[in-house]
Amino acid sequence: MIPKTKNVNxxxxxxxxxxxxxxxxxxxxxxxxxxxxxxxxxxxxxxxxWIASAPELEEDVALANIxxxxxxxxxxxxxxxxxxxxxxxxxLAYFRDExxxxxxxxxxxxxxxxxxxxxxxxxxxxxxxxxxxxxxxSADPTLAAIAAKASKEVDYHFDHSYQWLLRLGLGTELSHExxxxxxxxxxxxxxxxxxxxxxxxxxxxDPARLRARFDSTVPPLIEEAGLTxxxxxxxRGGGRQGVHSEALGPLLAEMQVLARAHPGAKW
Amino acid sequence: xxxxxxxxxxxIWPLWEVFIRSxxxxxxxxxxSLHAPDETMAVRNARDLYTRRAEGVSIWVVPSSAITASDPxxxxxxxxxxxxxxxxxxxxxxxxxxxxxx
Numbered sequence: 001m002i003p004k005t006k007n008v009n010x011x012x013x014x015x016x017x018x019x020x021x022x023x024x025x026x027x028x029x030x031x032x033x034x035x036x037x038x039x040x041x042x043x044x045x046x047x048x049x050w051i052a053s054a055p056e057l058e059e060d061v062a063l064a065n066i067x068x069x070x071x072x073x074x075x076x077x078x079x080x081x082x083x084x085x086x087x088x089x090x091x092l093a094y095f096r097d098e099x100x101x102x103x104x105x106x107x108x109x110x111x112x113x114x115x116x117x118x119x120x121x122x123x124x125x126x127x128x129x130x131x132x133x134x135x136x137x138s139a140d141p142t143l144a145a146i147a148a149k150a151s152k153e154v155d156y157h158f159d160h161s162y163q164w165l166l167r168l169g170l171g172t173e174l175s176h177e178x179x180x181x182x183x184x185x186x187x188x189x190x191x192x193x194x195x196x197x198x199x200x201x202x203x204x205x206d207p208a209r210l211r212a213r214f215d216s217t218v219p220p221l222i223e224e225a226g227l228t229x230x231x232x233x234x235x236r237g238g239g240r241q242g243v244h245s246e247a248l249g250p251l252l253a254e255m256q257v258l259a260r261a262h263p264g265a266k267w
Numbered sequence: 268x269x270x271x272x273x274x275x276x277x278x279i280w281p282l283w284e285v286f287i288r289s290x291x292x293x294x295x296x297x298x299x300s301l302h303a304p305d306e307t308m309a310v311r312n313a314r315d316l317y318t319r320r321a322e323g324v325s326i327w328v329v330p331s332s333a334i335t336a337s338d339p340x341x342x343x344x345x346x347x348x349x350x351x352x353x354x355x356x357x358x359x360x361x362x363x364x365x366x367x368x369x
Contacts, residue, residue: 056280058301058312065315163308 008141010148015075015089018142023083029140030084031102032199034092035240036131037077038103041093042248043124044070045255046111055114062160066121069153076146094259098248104239106189108248115175116182118164123186123218125158127193130213134205143203162221169225176226183222184230190214191234281330283309287317288325295327303328 008021025033047067054060078089106124111117132154135147168179194211197204219229237243259265280302286295298317303309309328318326337345353359 056302058280058303058316062312062315065319160311163311167304167308 008145010145013076013145013149015079018076018079023142025080025084027084028200029143029203030081032204033077033143034081035102035197037074037081038101039107040070040077041074042103043107044074045251049111066157073150080142094256098244098252099242102240102242104192105235105237105245106193108244108251109189110247112182112185113178115168115178116185118161119182119186121157122161122165123190125154125161126214126217127210128154129158130210131205139202165221165225169227180227183227187230187232188235192237192239195237197240280304283328284331284334285313285317286327287323289323291324300331
């Protein structure tokens with residue numbers, strides 16, 4: 001049971017405000033926040049790869065905006081997770097090795113082409129939207145504030161990927177084919193998003209409840225775009241236990257190299 | 268009107284002019300231009316490019332091709348003929364003594 005603490009204002013909650021407030025996450029909450037923080041951090045890093053490589057300059061900016069929003073969520077969540085053991089967001093982001101990262105595997109998957117990135121962003125944006133909406137009612141006031149703030153941002157991320165889903169799905173023969181291939185590539189990793197992770201019931205969100213919302217939301221959108229809902233075997237998963245696909249190592253190497261070469265450097 | 272991808276070559280999205288209203292009661296002001304495949308995406312791209320620092324409460328986009336502009340070469344005949352015609356300004360006129368409350 002969480003001791004009653006005063007509410008945290010979602011409008012002003014940031015990684016800095018959490019660090020300054022000296023709030024300490026209870027152990028069970030910290031590991032939950034770590035998982036969610038890793039999800040957001042790894043996806044932000046992945047999306048950043050599109051900068052200067054997207055089909056048009058305007059999409060560079062759109063995907064970078066989404067990445068920066070996710071990085072903001074990651075910073076708050078990791079700062080809060082770190083408060084339990086006295087480590088900072090940078091310690092967690094730059095000085096953990098692959099098996100210590102607890103992100104689910106969908107977030108580390110390579111970008112593929114633009115359509116595959118849109119497919120992944122559609123799936124995870126619906127997941128994030130439902131997750132953060134529910135989590136804003138969490139018994140933990142810091143988690144609730146982070147979730148309430150993130151909620152508005154992921155609604156926009158959803159809109160961006162939904163607009164592209166329609167345009168690629170209903171566009172040319174080639175764009176349709178690529179969008180379908182993108183969905184097919186992402187789909188094995190959907191199941192893991194909704195597996196139970198042993199988090200405290202009053203603090204965390206029940207993944208089964210999220211699954212029901214996902215299943216009623218996403219398939220109609222795919223059909224609206226003239227595409228087929230993939231039928232594939234789910235991937236093995238295990239991201240929350242530190243089990244990752246081969247894609248994560250190179251991502252971490254790129255993300256961490258500078259901080260490890262110059263520990264404590266500021267820029 | 269052709270569909271995107273019909274030409275088989277790399278195509279460039281059409282250009283749009285963006286107008287942002289910074290707060291209620293003010294008019295929309297031209298902020299810049301961008302590329303987008305259609306008007307719906309143009310509004311979204313404008314949101315990402317021009318309102319990231321809470322600059323606006325409303326966005327208009329207009330296809331650049333829909334704007335008719337004055338001819339830059341006709342600057343002389345368009346704009347310079349107003350020079351030397353001070354009588355077109357209210358300040359040119361002196362108050363009449365017989366009109367006390369003007």
